[in-house]
Amino acid sequence: MPTHRNPFMTIAFPPMLLLLVGMGPQPTCIDAPDWPPTDGSTADAGPLERSDAQPRTADMGMADRPDDGRTDNEASSDADDGRGLTDSSTAQKTDTGPDGLVVDGGSALPEAGDIIFSELMVDPRLGPDRDAEWIEIYNTHPSASLSLRGCEIRDDGRDLYRIADDLWIQPEGFATLAPSTDETAVGFVADHPYSRLALSNSDDELVLSCNNVVIDELSYRRGAFPIRTGAAVALDPSKLDADENDEAASWCSAVDVYRSEGAAGEDRGTPGAANAPCGT
Ligand SMILES: [Ca+2]
Ligand SMILES: [Ca+2]
Numbered sequence: 594m595p596t597h598r599n600p601f602m603t604i605a606f607p608p609m610l611l612l613l614v615g616m617g618p619q620p621t622c623i624d625a626p627d628w629p630p631t632d633g634s635t636a637d638a639g640p641l642e643r644s645d646a647q648p649r650t651a652d653m654g655m656a657d658r659p660d661d662g663r664t665d666n667e668a669s670s671d672a673d674d675g676r677g678l679t680d681s682s683t684a685q686k687t688d689t690g691p692d693g694l695v696v697d698g699g700s701a702l703p704e705a706g707d708i709i710f711s712e713l714m715v716d717p718r719l720g721p722d723r724d725a726e727w728i729e730i731y732n733t734h735p736s737a738s739l740s741l742r743g744c745e746i747r748d749d750g751r752d753l754y755r756i757a758d759d760l761w762i763q764p765e766g767f768a769t770l771a772p773s774t775d776e777t778a779v780g781f782v783a784d785h786p787y788s789r790l791a792l793s794n795s796d797d798e799l800v801l802s803c804n805n806v807v808i809d810e811l812s813y814r815r816g817a818f819p820i821r822t823g824a825a826v827a828l829d830p831s832k833l834d835a836d837e838n839d840e841a842a843s844w845c846s847a848v849d850v851y852r853s854e855g856a857a858g859e860d861r862g863t864p865g866a867a868n869a870p871c872g873t
């Protein structure tokens with residue numbers, strides 16, 4: 594028998610020896626190296642999401658929707674997460690859009706009426722208007738995630754902001770834009786920061802256009818529209834339409850509180866979520 598500093602090692606691993614070694618003073622050497630798994634399978638993406646090798650168009654089983662002829666300039670890029678369709682905030686964090694992106698005919702560009710203004714914080718109580726105003730928009734499309742990259746929001750005056758980065762909205766989902774994504778300033782974490790936009794407390798216009806096509810526009814006026822300090826102007830959820838949101842009667846003051854600072858008061862609205870029905 595050859596000499597060895599550990600005589601146990603000369604034996605060809607009988608089961609009882611392995612057990613003895615496992616009970617010895619240095620158990621770490623037989624710790625199972627693959628527990629817990631380190632290959633990513635313990636991430637919060639479940640087995641259904643682990644489909645990196647599959648083409649994007651197969652995701653969610655929606656690849657066979659009708660082609661309306663629109664062309665693709667966004668959807669072919671790689672992304673890193675299969676959960677974008679159910680989480681708009683996740684979608685915002687990707688560089689080129691959510692994995693599992695579903696687009697009409699391969700296009701993510703909205704057409705007229707696809708995205709509408711759904712809620713406006715015109716006159717926040719907490720924080721100055723320049724910091725705490727916000728705009729909520731809604732994707733009316735029942736099945737297509739849409740990108741607002743390159744689109745513009747403007748008024749009829751000097752205000753104009755161009756969306757230079759990706760801003761995705763899932764089908765029948767909401768997105769919020771505010772002067773910053775600073776929760777302390779806005780009262781929540783907006784999906785996208787804008788600049789050079791201000792919402793007049795008396796009357797103003799908002800126009801969303803993409804590739805020089807007006808997607809939605811509206812004009813509001815105090816007195817007709819329910820503009821109040823500390824309450825967003827909220828579109829009735831039965832009026833989520835580019836034409837119906839032109840009518841003052843389609844809007845009401847938000848009731849739900851999203852920001853409260855004790856004696857300083859409250860701001861009401863549902864940024865990023867469905868509005869409550871008006872009249873309730
Ligand atoms: Ca304002
Ligand atoms: Ca409109």
Ligand SMILES: [Ca+2]
Binds near residue numbers: 729862863864865866
């Ligand atoms: Ca809302």
